[in-house]
Amino acid sequence: MGKDNNKDIIFSVQYLGGGYAEGNTFATQFIPQPSGTTIIGVSGGSNNIGTLDLYNAFEPGDLRLNTAIGVYKVGQLTYYYAKKFSYPTVVAGSEGDNDWPVLRYADVILMYAEVLNENGKTAAALTQLNLVRTRSGLAAKTGLSQADARTAIRNERRVELCFEAERWFDLIRWNTYVPVMQAFKTNYKSANGNIGNVVSTLNLYPIPVREISLNPKLTQNPGY
Template sequence: MKNRLLALLFLTASLSSCHDFLNLKPEYQISDQSFYQNQNDFETALVGVYSTTRGLYTTSNLLYMSELTTDNAEIQWSSPSADEMQLDQNAVTPTNAYVLAVWRTCLYTISQSNNILNRIDAVNFDQTTKNRIKGEAQFLRASSYFYLVRLFGNVPITNQTFSSPAQVSSADLTLKPQAEVYTQIVADLTSAESLLPATLNTDKTRTSQMTVKTLLGKVYLTQKSYDLAATKLKEVIDAKQYSLMADYKTLSTNGNTNLAETILEVDFLSGQSLGNNYSAVFTPSITSMAIFPGNAQGSGRIVPTLDLIRSYEAGDARKVISVNDSITLIGGKKSYSRYGLKFVDFKAVDPGDGSVSFTILRYADVLLMYAEALNEGGKTTDALLYLNQVRQRAKLAALSGLSQADLRLALERERRVEFLYEGQRWFDLVRTGRAQTVLNAHYASQKLSFSVQDFELFFPIPQTEIDLNPALKQNIGY
């Protein structure tokens, strides 16, 4: 999959930005006569969609928005960019480059998916294969819309394939209400679920039916449709296709591909421009540190806060696997410096070119989401059973006798340390309505003047896109 993704130079009548989405480039247009003629063309196009969506993770754009904006992480680099500081201080402006990158990547993925879905039924080849391709494309489109609606609120919706500027000009590309976006997401995922085979896909970089069910459960949970979420997540549990890894460390170190716990992942490969930058952004910018081959230094851009390190319970086996506060220097001495360990490739010659795979969805998330759905449905005692499965792996004592409110906080604490650096913290806090309470208390405890206001629960629509598309309107407050 890694080599296929890199080898592809897939040209479509789609967008690399919202501008390209609205203004087709003739040299990049592919007509029905020159492409999309057989099964192989659609397989190649689908790999192109996966290649695009991995851009959310390759350079940590999504992690900047979902981890650095929270009490999990902060910048320790001495010369951060203005865009990085905006995210660290929750003072994001419409010109922020990381926000723009996520917006564009999601829209590009949607456009590529549309190209496949709108052409595939006109081409004759094996129906089972055709259904699989359609299901994967619908999942990728839904996943992109899910990121967009949670990050930005109202966003454009289009299922069209554009073959001329006139078609673009006549299209409705205004911002649509969140409810309409969620309707699109659920429709795509429901269809994808019916199209994909129920058997386990051993290649965890590709979408399977259980991948779809897991995301659909997360969508329902976000919508506070707890009964629907519980039903869908229980289907994943009952399928018994996944299980918790006995050793938490295996989830985020070299060789962590296609694990029993993994539901969806992005694979990376060092030395061939296929790596990620986690080893740089999660580790300190210290010139004399000696944790990488050749004593390379990190960049200190997304390092754990002291509050995060202190949030681990005594005896939690995840702590020594996830974070450290002592860095080895050249010569063997130790120096205090907080840094992340998960997804860091300590074998990488270049910390900006790591090979550890990134996990997008995994079974522990299914268990904790299911516990949340049960608890919100008043089944607190039942919910504890699933929370305690995750705690048992972390070598922590089982919890019992909690009230519904207590279990909410217990799940919040558990998810924070279980999914550190997996891009979940911001979404979790916003979903549960706890973002302002938790983050503003964190800033106050640090005697910082930062705060999260009501309007900042959504990020600004990128100004570049508004300038190019007058139909877009800026989110209130920006």
């Protein structure tokens, strides 16, 4: 993520490493389980890692790729992990001091680009999109249709904000959560049964039972 509290950070959750019980364990939560102590110097790992599909979503020459995603190979297997949260010298109970970004300026710019494009102001939207692209070493997008601009903006959000807990909210907002996750299941033949249960019901949370008991006129969301 670069230096904490840099000019891109609007709001973040602050952490303090060094054994004060105020650090984070992001470094171990975002690396593949088989990596042992190879990546960060302490044992750890999880299944909270990336995919080849995400890796390939970065365009050739994108300066963000090597700082956002690391590649770890063991035997015939290749893992893609969140390098933006890793650091090589995790000590004191695996605590790190990387802050968690809640809102970044790049996120605001891309939200603004999305709003402009959805309101038919595609040229203005591309101007905002290109602020993020050009600072990442990519060529500016010009002359796109509204549909193509929408695709470009959505992919830009995917790569710029990867591993920052934004993707699910984006997919829900775009109403693409179910088809995207079903495609993931098909493409990767995942053994995780939860992926097979991605249905339109999950686009909404259930209304709490307590709220329904307080107001009998409330109708539970479909599927719950």
